[in-house]
Amino acid sequence: xAKRIVSLKDISKACGVSIATVSKALNDHSDIGRExxxxxxxxxxxxGYHPNAAAQALKTNRSNNIxxxxxxxxxxxxxxxxxxxxxxxxxxxxxxxGFDITFINGDRSGGNKMSYLSHAIYRGFDGVVIAxxxxxxxxxxxxxxxxxxxxxxxHSFYNRISIVSANIKGIRxxxxxxxxxxxxxxAYVHGFENTAVTQSRVASFYKTLQDLGVSVxxxxxxxxxxxxIEEAFKATNRLLDLPDPPTCIxxxxxxxxxxxxxxIRERGLRIPDDISVAGYDxxxxxxxxxxxxxxxxxxxxxxxKLAAEKLIDLINNPKGTLIEQVVVEGRLEKxxxxxxxxx
Numbered sequence: 001x002a003k004r005i006v007s008l009k010d011i012s013k014a015c016g017v018s019i020a021t022v023s024k025a026l027n028d029h030s031d032i033g034r035e036x037x038x039x040x041x042x043x044x045x046x047x048g049y050h051p052n053a054a055a056q057a058l059k060t061n062r063s064n065n066i067x068x069x070x071x072x073x074x075x076x077x078x079x080x081x082x083x084x085x086x087x088x089x090x091x092x093x094x095x096x097x098g099f100d101i102t103f104i105n106g107d108r109s110g111g112n113k114m115s116y117l118s119h120a121i122y123r124g125f126d127g128v129v130i131a132x133x134x135x136x137x138x139x140x141x142x143x144x145x146x147x148x149x150x151x152x153x154x155h156s157f158y159n160r161i162s163i164v165s166a167n168i169k170g171i172r173x174x175x176x177x178x179x180x181x182x183x184x185x186x187a188y189v190h191g192f193e194n195t196a197v198t199q200s201r202v203a204s205f206y207k208t209l210q211d212l213g214v215s216v217x218x219x220x221x222x223x224x225x226x227x228x229i230e231e232a233f234k235a236t237n238r239l240l241d242l243p244d245p246p247t248c249i250x251x252x253x254x255x256x257x258x259x260x261x262x263x264i265r266e267r268g269l270r271i272p273d274d275i276s277v278a279g280y281d282x283x284x285x286x287x288x289x290x291x292x293x294x295x296x297x298x299x300x301x302x303x304x305k306l307a308a309e310k311l312i313d314l315i316n317n318p319k320g321t322l323i324e325q326v327v328v329e330g331r332l333e334k335x336x337x338x339x340x341x342x343x
Contacts, residue, residue, distance in 0.1 A: 006049040014043050066094055066311065067125035069104045069116055069143070071133045081255065081283040082300060083132050086153060089304025090129060097312050104128070116143045127315045129153065129307055135195070149318060151311040153303065155196050156325050161314060163307045166329040167197055170296040171204035173332045174278055177294070178248050179212050182341040183276065187220035187246035189235045189256065198252075201280075205250070217244075226252050232259030240267065240275075247276060247341060254279035254286040254295055261289070272339030282333055291336035298330040 008026075012019045017040065024032045025040035068090075070083060091101050104119050116139045120128055127149035133140050135155050144150055144157050156162045178186055188205050191198035202221075209216055219242055222235040232251060236259060239245055251257035257279035264271055271277050271291055279286055282297025306326055314321045 006044075006047045011040065011044050011047060011049060014047065015040050062126055062315075063124040064098055065100045065102055065123065065125055067102055067104045067120050067123060067128040069128060069130045069133055069140070081285075082253070082281045082298060083153075085300035086131065086304040086307070089301045090308045091304075093305045093308035094312065097308070099126070099312065115139045117146050117148075120146075120148055127151070127311045129311055130155075134193075149311060149314040151307050151314065153307055159323055161310045161321075161323055162325045163303050163310065164325060164327055165197075165298050165303060166327050167200040168204040170280065170298075170330050171201045172208045174250065174280070174294075174296050175205060175208040176212070177332055177334065178250070178276070178278060178338055179209070179214065181248075181276070181338050183248040183338075184214050185220075185244070185246045186214070186216070186248045186250065187222070187239050188216075188250045189222050189224050189232055189239075189252060189260070190250075191252040192223045192225045201252075220246055224252065224256060227255040229256065229259035229262070232256040233263045234259075236260045236263035240264070240269075245275075248278065248338060249275065250278045251280065253281045254283045254293055255281075257286070257293060257295075258289075271337050276338040276341075278338055282330065286335075287333075293333075294335035294338040295333050296330045297333050299328050303328050 008019045008022045012022045015022065017036070021032065021036070022040055022044075025037040026044060028037070068087065070087065094101055102123055102125070104116055104123075105114070114122065120143060125148065128143065129151050130140065130144070131153035135141075135144075135152075135157060144152070144160060150160050152160055152162045154162075154164050156164065175186065186209065188202070190202050190205070206216060220239070222238060224231040224235045236249060239249060240263070249260055251260055257277055260277050261271065264275055264277070269275055277293070279293045279295040282295050286293040286295055306328065310321070310326065
């Protein structure tokens with residue numbers, strides 16, 4: 001049996017006041033006394049009253065709905081460990097502030113020809129958060145250049161608010177720790193995509209070792225897709241087959257590092273006794289494997305919450321919200337997969 005919808009008329013009858021008074025109380029008008037407001041609101045809650053969303057949107061020109069654009073090349077969706085935690089934190093904060101979350105259709109196949117911007121307009125989103133997309137895509141560019149409030153995650157774009165992880169510092173901390181453990185032959189299976197994240201990490205890798213007086217042979221640098229165990233497995237074998245193989249291999253992310261673990265163990269080698277391994281992101285499973293992975297733990301909760309806070313501020317106060325890049329630091333998890341060697 002369908003649940004009966006409670007109307008303003010029902011509340012007015014229960015409270016013994018006019019419908020106009022109920023409306024003013026629920027909309028916090030100043031010409032209604034505090035005690036009357038509280039009594040009417042209490043009765044409304046007890047009766048299970050919910051304002052009509054469509055009517056609210058017409059009145060306020062707001063939908064209280066935020067769009068999420070999330071399209072990664074591997075089509076891993078919300079199984080993507082890092083971004084799933086970021087977006088979960090974003091969702092919890094946004095919902096706490098009274099906003100619903102809707103994903104913008106990222107499937108460009110089939111008969112769906114609606115652009116990202118068209119979808120956002122069609123849905124009436126108050127704002128959009130963008131994460132893990134190809135920012136050179138013309139449709140992404142069109143959405144970001146529109147008048148819709150936008151916050152980007154892990155990419156700085158035009159005059160938009162961005163929440164980014166401290167990739168340069170993260171790699172510097174990780175490489176410095178590896179160096180302190182005695183390693184001078186360090187390889188890097190880095191991200192394949194030509195993104196700001198990849199560029200920052202690779203540049204920081206080179207710069208840190210350069211500052212430490214360590215050279216990096218070209219054959220020690222291999223590009224491989226993020227979160228791709230099979231390709232990381234192949235890259236690891238290429239490195240181990242070198243006449244002068246590295247003593248430590250860094251990977252673009254913890255998931256890719258599992259491919260390194262597999263390749264090393266398949267050869268009968270031990271981690272970290274025979275060769276060391278380091279990941280990035282600090283996903284939960286990296287803490288559970290043996291040996292526990294050396295990695296940078298990203299503060300996904302803080303990144304997601306900040307993205308929601310900044311976007312909602314922008315929606316509520318478009319002229320008074322500072323357009324800024326907010327950098328969120330991670331922390332080094334020393335783990336057990338990088339061993340100490342004698343220099």
